[in-house]
Amino acid sequence: MAEIVIDGIPYSFEGKPKLLDFILSKNKDVPFFCYHPSMSAPANCRMCMVKVGQYVKNRETGDYELDDQGERRIRWFPKLQTSCNMDMMDDMIVHTHETDDLVKRAHKDTLEMILINHPLDCPICDQAGECPLQIQTYKYGPEGSRFEVKKQHKPKHVQLGPRVTLDAERCINCTRCTRFTDEISQSHQLTITRRGDKNHPTTAPGTVFDDPYSMNTIDLCPVGALTSTDFRFKARVWEMNQTPGLDITNGKGVNVDLWTRDNVVLRITPRHNPHVNEYWMTDKGRDAIHLYNEQRLSTPAIRLHPNDSSLVMTSWDNAYQTTQEIVESTDTKQILVLGSPYASVEENGAWMQFSESILKQSPSYTTHIEKESGDDFLLVDDQAPNTYGCELLGLKKRTKAAFKKAVAEAKVILSLHDDYIERGWLSEEEIKGKTWIYFGTNHTQMAKAATLTIPITCAVEHTASYVNVDQRIQRTYPAKETKYTNRRLDLEMSEGRLDRFGTKFDHWVNEDHKVDCKPLWEIVGDLSLLWGHTLSYRHGRDVLDALASNIPALEGVTYQAMDDQRGILLTSSETQEASS
Amino acid sequence: MSDWTTYEPVLIPNIAGLDRLETYRKHGGYDALHAVLHDQNTWPDPASVVQEVKEANIRGRGGAGFNAGLKWSFMPPVDGGPRYLACNGDESEPGTFKDRKIFEYNPFLFIEGATIAAYAMSITSIYVYIRGEYRSWIHKMEKAVSDAYDAGLLGQNILGSDFSVDLVLHSGAGAYICGEETSLLESLEGKRGYPRVKPPFPAQRGLWGRPTTINNIETLSNVPGVIRNGADWFKSIGAESHPGPILYGISGHVNRPGVYELPSGMPVMTLIEEVAQGMRNGKKLKAIIPGGSSTPILPAKDLEDLTMDADALRGAGSMMGTAGMVVMDEDTDIVETLWRISKFYHHESCGQCTPCREGTGWLEKILEKVVTGQGTTRDLDLLLDITSQMEGRTICALADAAAWPVRYTISRFRDEFEARCKPSLIPVG
Numbered sequence A: 001m002a003e004i005v006i007d008g009i010p011y012s013f014e015g016k017p018k019l020l021d022f023i024l025s026k027n028k029d030v031p032f033f034c035y036h037p038s039m040s041a042p043a044n045c046r047m048c049m050v051k052v053g054q055y056v057k058n059r060e061t062g063d064y065e066l067d068d069q070g071e072r073r074i075r076w077f078p079k080l081q082t083s084c085n086m087d088m089m090d091d092m093i094v095h096t097h098e099t100d101d102l103v104k105r106a107h108k109d110t111l112e113m114i115l116i117n118h119p120l121d122c123p124i125c126d127q128a129g130e131c132p133l134q135i136q137t138y139k140y141g142p143e144g145s146r147f148e149v150k151k152q153h154k155p156k157h158v159q160l161g162p163r164v165t166l167d168a169e170r171c172i173n174c175t176r177c178t179r180f181t182d183e184i185s186q187s188h189q190l191t192i193t194r195r196g197d198k199n200h201p202t203t204a205p206g207t208v209f210d211d212p213y214s215m216n217t218i219d220l221c222p223v224g225a226l227t228s229t230d231f232r233f234k235a236r237v238w239e240m241n242q243t244p245g246l247d248i249t250n251g252k253g254v255n256v257d258l259w260t261r262d263n264v265v266l267r268i269t270p271r272h273n274p275h276v277n278e279y280w281m282t283d284k285g286r287d288a289i290h291l292y293n294e295q296r297l298s299t300p301a302i303r304l305h306p307n308d309s310s311l312v313m314t315s316w317d318n319a320y321q322t323t324q325e326i327v328e329s330t331d332t333k334q335i336l337v338l339g340s341p342y343a344s345v346e347e348n349g350a351w352m353q354f355s356e357s358i359l360k361q362s363p364s365y366t367t368h369i370e371k372e373s374g375d376d377f378l379l380v381d382d383q384a385p386n387t388y389g390c391e392l393l394g395l396k397k398r399t400k401a402a403f404k405k406a407v408a409e410a411k412v413i414l415s416l417h418d419d420y421i422e423r424g425w426l427s428e429e430e431i432k433g434k435t436w437i438y439f440g441t442n443h444t445q446m447a448k449a450a451t452l453t454i455p456i457t458c459a460v461e462h463t464a465s466y467v468n469v470d471q472r473i474q475r476t477y478p479a480k481e482t483k484y485t486n487r488r489l490d491l492e493m494s495e496g497r498l499d500r501f502g503t504k505f506d507h508w509v510n511e512d513h514k515v516d517c518k519p520l521w522e523i524v525g526d527l528s529l530l531w532g533h534t535l536s537y538r539h540g541r542d543v544l545d546a547l548a549s550n551i552p553a554l555e556g557v558t559y560q561a562m563d564d565q566r567g568i569l570l571t572s573s574e575t576q577e578a579s580s
Numbered sequence B: 001m002s003d004w005t006t007y008e009p010v011l012i013p014n015i016a017g018l019d020r021l022e023t024y025r026k027h028g029g030y031d032a033l034h035a036v037l038h039d040q041n042t043w044p045d046p047a048s049v050v051q052e053v054k055e056a057n058i059r060g061r062g063g064a065g066f067n068a069g070l071k072w073s074f075m076p077p078v079d080g081g082p083r084y085l086a087c088n089g090d091e092s093e094p095g096t097f098k099d100r101k102i103f104e105y106n107p108f109l110f111i112e113g114a115t116i117a118a119y120a121m122s123i124t125s126i127y128v129y130i131r132g133e134y135r136s137w138i139h140k141m142e143k144a145v146s147d148a149y150d151a152g153l154l155g156q157n158i159l160g161s162d163f164s165v166d167l168v169l170h171s172g173a174g175a176y177i178c179g180e181e182t183s184l185l186e187s188l189e190g191k192r193g194y195p196r197v198k199p200p201f202p203a204q205r206g207l208w209g210r211p212t213t214i215n216n217i218e219t220l221s222n223v224p225g226v227i228r229n230g231a232d233w234f235k236s237i238g239a240e241s242h243p244g245p246i247l248y249g250i251s252g253h254v255n256r257p258g259v260y261e262l263p264s265g266m267p268v269m270t271l272i273e274e275v276a277q278g279m280r281n282g283k284k285l286k287a288i289i290p291g292g293s294s295t296p297i298l299p300a301k302d303l304e305d306l307t308m309d310a311d312a313l314r315g316a317g318s319m320m321g322t323a324g325m326v327v328m329d330e331d332t333d334i335v336e337t338l339w340r341i342s343k344f345y346h347h348e349s350c351g352q353c354t355p356c357r358e359g360t361g362w363l364e365k366i367l368e369k370v371v372t373g374q375g376t377t378r379d380l381d382l383l384l385d386i387t388s389q390m391e392g393r394t395i396c397a398l399a400d401a402a403a404w405p406v407r408y409t410i411s412r413f414r415d416e417f418e419a420r421c422k423p424s425l426i427p428v429g
Ligand SMILES: Cc1cc2nc3c(=O)[nH]c(=O)nc-3n(C[C@H](O)[C@H](O)[C@H](O)COP(=O)(O)O)c2cc1C
Pocket: B059, B060, B061, B062, B063, B064, B065, B066, B068, B088, B089, B090, B091, B092, B093, B176, B177, B178, B179, B180, B181, B182, B214, B215, B216, B217, B219, B220, B396, B397, B398, B401
């Protein structure tokens, strides 16, 4: 075991960690910009300077050499060293800015340099509030600037690609973005152009930055140089709530943060999970904001006459009663119940219980696996977030042909989420004459063709779990309120300054952004009451607890455990081997 | 020191047509390579060549003055994979124009030297990086390389031995920074000329991640002489601690500017007064920049007994650099000279490191203020402060090269700078 002394405190270590990594892991601060734990260290920002030395040992005896005071003699490196690319060695002595004025001065100097040509436009910059440059400057920077000459101007609002906009004047040339496209997404679409203080990232002439992971560079960029074309100027960071969630546009189960203000999801960013997505997510996953905010089914709706071209709003009670009437007037053999891999474990679980106890059948589902559509990174072939969840609950998987046959034979269909029309599996013609009750979140083509639509909460409005392609079960938190939820009562919801202090006279509190929908488990609970059953689930937790005590694979699975372990791998390696 | 007037040049001797292979060979060219490959008694193995070169103490002529043989000895043991020699002919430091004389007058000397170096380090490919603006010398080198291939002096089984090596010419694209050794490697790999962080050093991980040695053209051109005549012969030339012939590139306000091959350790005043035949128009000498624009300027008063070798120059507060000496007469505007030098480094900083990317421009802009009479004396202190924020804090030495001229020119000619500045304090009343 080797030893190192940092600011007078000895630490032991193994292997050859990089000094900055090690210092940060000890909860000490060293300012840095270009370093990123999952990419190479170019050591170009020159911010993470420390003073480094090593105890001198006598070559022959191997004893430490002592000075006049009897202290171990230290051989200092002649220059300050960047800690991000420094390999740790036994007997190393490190002084950070906490114990060395020269290091403190170096931090100040580098920040002064970074800022001389910087536009200093924090008041209109998206990054303000979460900007490493802003933070480090407050902590370590000089009081003012001695720069009294003309700033270097560089290109502004450059559309690098469809989703990323560059302001080159804010760029500090840390090359995180170019290294991302070289080392992580490997599209090699970005490079730095020009020399010296004219440096800035760019694409090759005639090409655009349309990497399917391009928006990760926005998160990586330590300043506001790379901004989201969509999110630009929409909100200040401190106005938003940040809620952990999952990317439901793909089976990978990428962990995300949902940024909301006034019940609108304004942006989605990746949340670090070393087991799933590291620091990254797909651009497609960020697009889910439209799914959550727009074209939402709100308030149940019914087609009064089969030939009516549209549905009309109706009350929840009427929707429930109509459902009961339809079901009771139909032979259960002619009813088809469809689950969905787009819905969570809890939703499919509650759905299944309802179906089995009242409709006397198990729901079936169809998968959304598009062969060869994935890559080796975060895009997998499975387009749905919970295919394994459906399998685990024992929902019957149907092929396209089997599905079409079942629909053809059914008179009444109760379906969840899936848009079979958009998918091209059904035509509107094929469902004419059938009674279709659609439980969904958005105005899909299925919703338009249905007889009755019942709006359910989407992934960002409830607590629920999903099992990804690697059979890891992970959970979401509610990020948006519905008409029936209340941030202050639902203790799992984050509450930001505006939620706490906003009043209805403030323009950011808007009832219109609350959707009139309910969690599916509540709906089936309400429905089952009509048949005299009590499936009373008030929270996703109730459903999960019930499932965990019935399904062996879910034994011990709780939200707490999922939080603690960053998701739980449901199959141990032995069972995986046995099944393959 | 022996009389320089009787010195016989060896790098660019006065022989007509030496740039033709037959002439070169007639005058002993390729004897050294032949000996190394075939004279088993003198040169039993590649290590013996490295040893001799190390012994000779050829200090790198690219600017840093590192013992070439010692550098060669850092190459790791042969592992069967490719190993490279990169020859640095980028020659972009202002005031430096010596390597091109070798390309022009004695290309085979360099090619032979590089081939011997390749043998000594078991190199599989040699890359020669030539400054892009040297169009005509690149063409010349292309011809020389092709002649060497035709004569079996490059390529497979050189001179009938079992040693083989290829040589590839690569033209630069006009960036000074590509002369920095690791930036040169990036450039050869087809990437942006961003210097690499060291460690790892090129001997461990160089071109395409393989062991690589980088040497200057003039450095390698000294190798055949050392092999032919021995390390002792080489050490007997010029200054003891920095031996061998030097191509002095003398430019500026002298009567006969040019490249002169003479022993190292020449007295500066002899170079100016006799070799370059004195100051132009009989003007008085004001200062010199001894070895390329990055080396600290020396005022005339310090030049009396100064000799051109690393130790003496360090003692005087400057450096040997590339021995490209810029001579300035009494009419020279030192302030404007410094501004021009700073403009160059600002233009050439690759932009990777914060202190260099931002500092070089800041220096230039403040100097522009001073030159145009807008500066204040406070600006001079700021300039000095900025240099201390740049020195020793970057990936490569360009930041130092940009900072030193500013630091030393201001400290050595402060009067002239102050004379151009407005006072910082507005007097009361
Ligand atoms: C900014 C910069 C530019 C350089 N340009 C050159 C050059 O043009 N030619 C050269 O030979 N060395 C140049 N060098 C020095 C090289 O990095 C390297 O030390 C040299 O090529 C090694 O060869 P040598 O040991 O034979 O001198 C430069 C160094 C720096 C920092």
